[in-house]
Amino acid sequence: MEKSRKIVRCNVFAHTACGERAGRRYRAAHYYGAWGENLYLGEGRLGAPRVALDGWLNSPHHRENLFNSKLALRGDSGDDGRQVGEYSNVTIWVNQFGED
Secondary structure, three states: OHHHHHHHHHOOOOOOHHHOOOOHHHHHOOOOOOEEEEEEEEEHHHHOHHHHHHHHHOOHHHHHHHHOOOEEEEEEEEEEEEEEOOEEEEEEEEEEEEEO
């Protein structure tokens, strides 16, 4: 949930929200294995979890994270925000993965 809140707080939809390097949180937790992260932002009804999952399944890179047998889902969160960048009434979904 922290990542989605950071995206809303900094008003930047990116793996590097608030200028933080994408892998910094993993390293700060002393995790040095392979990791992955899927992000999704949808306005209004497009923020529904099923729509987010469909988007990930139809994106080769995001799909690879979901089905990579070396990665296990470690965190999953959704967060509603009023506005992020040019988007309003948004829902942000985050999947975080780590190697077992």
